[in-house]
Each structure stands twice: as structure tokens, then as C-alpha cells.
Amino acid sequence: xxxxxxxxxxxxxxxxxxxxxLADDLEISRAAVWxxxxxxxxxxxxxxxxxxxYEIESVPxxxxxxxxxxxxxxxxxxxxxxxxxxxxxxxxxxxxxRENVVVLAxxxxxxxxxLDREWSSPSGGLWLSILLRPxxxxxxxxxxxxxxxxxxxxxxxxxxxxxxxKWPNDVLVEGRKLSGILTEMEGEADRxxxxxxxxxxxxxxxxxxxxxxxxxxxxxxxxxxxxxRNLTQTxxxxxxxxxxxxxxxVPAWRDLSATLDRRVRVETANGTVEGRAIDIEFPGSLVIxxxxxxxxxxxxxxxxxxxSEGA
Amino acid sequence: xxxxxxxxxxxxxxxxxxxxxLADDLEISRAAVWxxxxxxxxxxxxxxxxxxxYEIESVPxxxxxxxxxxxxxxxxxxxxxxxxxxxxxxxxxxxxxRENVVVLAxxxxxxxxxLDREWSSPSGGLWLSILLRPxxxxxxxxxxxxxxxxxxxxxxxxxxxxxxxKWPNDVLVEGRKLSGILTEMEGEADRxxxxxxxxxxxxxxxxxxxxxxxxxxxxxxxxxxxxxRNLTQTxxxxxxxxxxxxxxxVPAWRDLSATLDRRVRVETANGTVEGRAIDIEFPGSLVIxxxxxxxxxxxxxxxxxxxSEGA
Numbered sequence: 001x002x003x004x005x006x007x008x009x010x011x012x013x014x015x016x017x018x019x020x021x022l023a024d025d026l027e028i029s030r031a032a033v034w035x036x037x038x039x040x041x042x043x044x045x046x047x048x049x050x051x052x053x054y055e056i057e058s059v060p061x062x063x064x065x066x067x068x069x070x071x072x073x074x075x076x077x078x079x080x081x082x083x084x085x086x087x088x089x090x091x092x093x094x095x096x097x098r099e100n101v102v103v104l105a106x107x108x109x110x111x112x113x114x115l116d117r118e119w120s121s122p123s124g125g126l127w128l129s130i131l132l133r134p135x136x137x138x139x140x141x142x143x144x145x146x147x148x149x150x151x152x153x154x155x156x157x158x159x160x161x162x163x164x165x166k167w168p169n170d171v172l173v174e175g176r177k178l179s180g181i182l183t184e185m186e187g188e189a190d191r192x193x194x195x196x197x198x199x200x201x202x203x204x205x206x207x208x209x210x211x212x213x214x215x216x217x218x219x220x221x222x223x224x225x226x227x228x229r230n231l232t233q234t235x236x237x238x239x240x241x242x243x244x245x246x247x248x249x250v251p252a253w254r255d256l257s258a259t260l261d262r263r264v265r266v267e268t269a270n271g272t273v274e275g276r277a278i279d280i281e282f283p284g285s286l287v288i289x290x291x292x293x294x295x296x297x298x299x300x301x302x303x304x305x306x307x308s309e310g311a
Numbered sequence: 312x313x314x315x316x317x318x319x320x321x322x323x324x325x326x327x328x329x330x331x332x333l334a335d336d337l338e339i340s341r342a343a344v345w346x347x348x349x350x351x352x353x354x355x356x357x358x359x360x361x362x363x364x365y366e367i368e369s370v371p372x373x374x375x376x377x378x379x380x381x382x383x384x385x386x387x388x389x390x391x392x393x394x395x396x397x398x399x400x401x402x403x404x405x406x407x408x409r410e411n412v413v414v415l416a417x418x419x420x421x422x423x424x425x426l427d428r429e430w431s432s433p434s435g436g437l438w439l440s441i442l443l444r445p446x447x448x449x450x451x452x453x454x455x456x457x458x459x460x461x462x463x464x465x466x467x468x469x470x471x472x473x474x475x476x477k478w479p480n481d482v483l484v485e486g487r488k489l490s491g492i493l494t495e496m497e498g499e500a501d502r503x504x505x506x507x508x509x510x511x512x513x514x515x516x517x518x519x520x521x522x523x524x525x526x527x528x529x530x531x532x533x534x535x536x537x538x539x540r541n542l543t544q545t546x547x548x549x550x551x552x553x554x555x556x557x558x559x560x561v562p563a564w565r566d567l568s569a570t571l572d573r574r575v576r577v578e579t580a581n582g583t584v585e586g587r588a589i590d591i592e593f594p595g596s597l598v599i600x601x602x603x604x605x606x607x608x609x610x611x612x613x614x615x616x617x618x619s620e621g622a
Binding site: 095114115136137138139140141142145168182183184185186187188190191193268269298299300 | 425456495497501610
């Protein structure tokens with residue numbers, strides 16, 4: 001079902017095509033073709049039917065099928081107008097054995113960030129979770145978080161904002177947070193069983209609808225309303241390409257870093273490290289120089305300090 | 312129920328005690344006391360009832376309550392005569408929200424090792440999985456595997472074998488494998504949600520019942536039949552103490568290492584590293600010296616080479 005819908009969308013994307021031609025090409029009944037066309041119309045596609053066949057006149061602004069239409073990465077999109085948490089839903093799909101699914105929502109009612117921190121997800125934002133089953137050791141998991149940050153920064157930069165990444169995975173515009181990422185996984189040391197990368201972007205959301213207005217921003221506040229369908233497709237495609245070329249992720253992260261060459265304070269499970277962030281290492285550790293000594297930090301809360309701050 | 316059984320066992324371990332005294336001390340009915348005593352007898356405890364009260368005459372050789380009796384670590388033992396996989400059962404308990412449970416079995420019918428490798432678990436062995444919810448970052452997970460290897464090596468050494476650890480977590484006796492460990496986890500970068508450490512020890516099992524007889528051994532083959540109850544208690548207690556003093560784990564591992572100062576070949580996701588194993592670093596990486604350069608390996612298959620082997 002899923003597959004023939006994708007193939008109908010693919011055939012329609014190349015111009016008008018008749019029902020009988022579609023039925024022949026896809027080896028399904030004409031009634032099945034008609035059912036798919038009606039499903040697409042229900043999803044908001046405007047499809048005309050003339051002598052030369054079915055033709056797509058317009059694609060809906062957002063939604064699962066709209067994002068799948070023209071998506072150049074092999075993911076199924078499961079769309080919800082409203083959901084508790086896209087990560088929780090993706091974890092549920094993982095336990096059902098699924099993979100390569102993106103759970104996408106217009107609104108999350110119970111979104112959360114790292115360490116169960118509150119994460120506000122009003123309607124109009126971009127809230128999605130990507131479910132993968134990479135055949136990589138669990139120690140590589142942090143690089144997927146970096147890849148998500150790079151993909152997010154690249155996608156939002158296409159809307160015109162100067163987005164940069166604060167270690168490890170916050171996307172900032174002029175120091176204000178535009179996007180957050182939460183990666184969850186299950187596996188053994190040698191192997192990731194599943195990985196869920198949750199990405200939240202304050203897209204078409206006024207900052208008055210977000211907490212901590214001083215420290216956050218949104219695309220709407222920075223550049224006005226954006227095309228969320230296009231943004232989602234760019235994000236997923238960038239992410240897909242990055243994770244298939246693992247060696248490119250760290251260099252790409254460096255290029256978009258807001259953290260390197262800055263004074264930082266990182267709170268870790270073993271204490272606080274303060275100094276100058278001098279590099280990032282695979283799979284995602286920050287190298288901090290303090291009094292001529294280098295400390296490598298694998299995980300923690302990072303604060304950018306002003307030049308005058310700190311020891 | 313669980314708790315009052317533990318308290319009855321604790322009271323009985325200090326000598327004879329009457330039913331009314333037990334009922335008063337535990338604030339339960341005399342009928343409930345009697346029910347617990349019968350449950351213990353069903354589990355194989357010999358309990359006499361005289362004028363001075365109930366008294367434990369003997370403890371069963373193995374089983375859940377037998378291991379709980381006198382266990383100096385806060386774990387509930389869930390015992391199975393036969394189970395598919397103790398790790399699978401512990402993962403199931405994890406999704407139910409449980410913690411600090413040890414799933415213990417006399418036999419596993421579907422045991423597996425790292426990367427789904429076959430792992431034979433005939434009756435008479437020691438097959439257990441420890442479920443924890445440590446409040447540590449996911450990057451620390453490998454140290455729990457080291458702790459399990461140290462606890463296993465220490466426990467089996469008490470039976471008289473010269474057990475040592477091959478990186479990261481095989482316990483060997485004179486180069487032959489006595490025990491294997493498989494750690495599985497779920498979590499986010501900053502936090503482990505749950506961790507299951509599966510430990511298999513070829514205890515009272517003839518090597519004729521194990522595959523690859525040349526490369527494996529058992530306690531039965533090395534020193535004869537062992538007291539599995541005592542072995543299990545020592546193992547769990549050692550593990551519990553180690554994970555509560557994380558800084559001690561790596562030094563303890565070094566002391567029992569069979570790998571350090573040896574020529575090794577490690578197959579990793581990124582290729583093969585061959586050289587001299589010179590150290591282990593927190594949380595469990597092996598440092599290998601090759602032609603004067605040091606390579607740090609976080610995960611892989613390690614082979615000990617003879618001095619004459621390799622480049």
C-alpha cells in the first residue's frame with residue numbers, strides 16, 4: 001500500500017498520467033489507483049483529471065504524504081497533527097521492529113529535552129523523530145547527534161538565518177536557541193539496536209509562545225513564515241547523506257560550530273571543566289584547553305562564556 | 312510479600328524464632344508467617360519447628376530464595392529452572408520499570424553472546440542478568456562490562472582457578488574461555504535509562520556439553536563441582552561493590568588482565584589494529600602500541616597473539 005502510493009506519487013511528479021497507465025505500470029487494479037488518488041486528495045493534494053490523465057496541481061503545505069512527495073531519502077513519514085512526543089512514538093515503532101521512519105508532528109503535547117527537561121512544542125513548529133537501525137557500535141552513537149545538528153543548521157540556513165551549533169547539538173542564531181536535539185538508543189557495546197534522533201525546530205512559532213523568550217528564537221521571529229515541507233525535506237535529506245558518510249560529520253560540524261575557539265564552561269558528571277574549546281573529536285567529544293592542559297569531555301552541559309567571564 | 316519474606320529470612324538467619332515473635336516483629340498475621348515458612352520449605356529450605364521456634368536446618372543448593380538468603384547486596388533474585396534468555400527477560404523487566412533485579416537460571420535455551428553469537432547454556436551453569444538503572448551518562452556504560460568481568464574473575468578465583476580477563480570481558484583460565492558477558496542498555500547521551508549485564512559462567516558443566524571444547528573450559532573441568540549459590544552471591548556482591556566505586560573498576564581490571572603487555576589483534580568496525588596492548592582507559596578502551604604510535608580502541612574483537620605471530 002505504502003509502496004504503491006509512493007510509486008503513484010513518483011509517476012505523477014513526472015507529469016500527467018492516465019489511470020490505466022498507472023494501473024499497468026504499478027501492476028495494481030484501476031480501482032486501487034482510484035483509491036490512492038482519492039487518498040492523496042484527502043491529504044490535500046489538488047489533482048486534476050483530464051484527457052491526458054491525472055495531474056498534480058498543488059501539494060499540501062505540510063503533512064506526511066506532502067513531505068514524502070519529492071523526498072530524496074528513503075524514509076516513510078508518519079504524520080500527526082498532535083502527539084505526546086515524537087520520540088516516544090518512534091521508540092514504540094522501534095520495539096515493533098520498524099526502521100527508517102520519521103515521526104513528524106505539528107504539535108507535541110509532552111515534548112521533552114535532554115534529561116527530561118521541558119521542551120515546548122506548539123503548533124507551527126517542526127517536531128520530528130528519525131528512527132534508524134545503523135550497523136555501528138554503540139560508541140558511535142554521539143556522531144548521529146552531531147549529524148542531526150549539522151543537518152538542522154544547514155536546513156535552517158537555507159531560510160536565511162545565520163545558524164551555528166553549540167556543543168554538542170543546540171542550534172543557535174546569534175546566541176539564541178532555535179533548535180534542540182535528543183538522541184535515544186538501545187543496543188549492546190558492539191552494536192546499536194535502534195537509534196531515535198529527535199529534532200525540534202522553532203519554525204512558524206512566535207517567541208511569545210515559547211518559554212524563556214530572551215534565550216530562544218524562532219524562524220518566524222528571524223525571517224518570517226517558512227515552508228515547513230521544504231525545510232523538513234532538506235533536514236531529512238541532509239541527515240541521510242551525512243550518516244552515510246560518517247567521516248564527513250565531524251568536519252561539517254566544525255564548519256558550523258559556535259563553540260570552537262570560545263571560552264566555555266562544561267558541567268559533567270565528574271565536575272566542571274572551564275577553558276577554551278579547541279577541537280571536537282570523533283564521535284563527538286569536546287577538547288578543552290585549561291592552563292595549557294587538554295581535557296576531553298564526552299558529555300555535559302556547555303555554556304559559552306564572554307571573554308571577560310570565567311577564571 | 313517480597314519484603315516480608317526477606318525479613319523472615321533475615322530473622323531466621325539469626326537463630327530460632329517463634330511464629331508469634333515473627334508476626335509481631337514484621338507486623339503481619341500469624342497465618343502470613345506460616346504461609347512464608349511453607350513457601351520457604353517448598354523452595355527447599357529445611358525448617359524445623361520446636362519449642363524455641365522455627366529454625367533453618369539447611370538451605371537449598373541453588374535457586375532464587377537460596378541466593379537471596381544471606382546475599383549482601385540489594386537485589387531481588389528471579390530464578391528460572393529454564394528460560395530462553397536471562398537478558399531478554401531482564402530487558403522485559405526493564406520495560407516494566409523494574410530495577411535491581413537479577414534474573415538467574417539453571418539453563419538457557421536461547422542464550423546468545425555479543426553480536427547474536429551462539430552461547431551454549433546447559434543446566435548446571437551459572438546464567439544470570441543484572442538489571443540496573445544507574446544515574447550515569449551512556450558513555451560510561453562500558454565500565455559496567457569491565458566491572459562484571461572483574462566481579463566474575465574474583466568470584467571464580469575463590470573456587471581455586473587462576474582466572475584472568477581478556478579485553479574487554481571474557482574470563483579465561485589458561486587461555487580457555489570460562490565466562491562471557493553481554494551488556495545491553497537503553498538511554499540518551501546524558502543518561503542511561505536501564506542497563507542489563509548478562510553473565511554466563513560454565514560452572515558445573517562438563518566441557519563435553521559445550522561447543523568448541525578446545526577453546527572453552529568450565530569450573531567442573533578445572534576444580535570439580537562448585538557451590539553455585541555461594542558463587543552467585545560472591546559475584547553479585549563483588550559487582551555491586553565495584554559499581555558503587557566507579558574509580559576502582561579500571562585499576563581492578565588491570566590487576567586481573569590477561570591482555571595487557573601482550574601482542575593483540577583487534578578487529579574493529581574501522582579495520583584491524585595489531586600491536587602491543589599497553590593500557591586500558593576509562594570507561595573501557597584498550598590502548599595499543601603499534602610501531603611507536605598509540606591507538607585507542609573502544610570496541611572490537613580481541614585476539615591474543617603468540618610472541619611469534621603478527622607483523
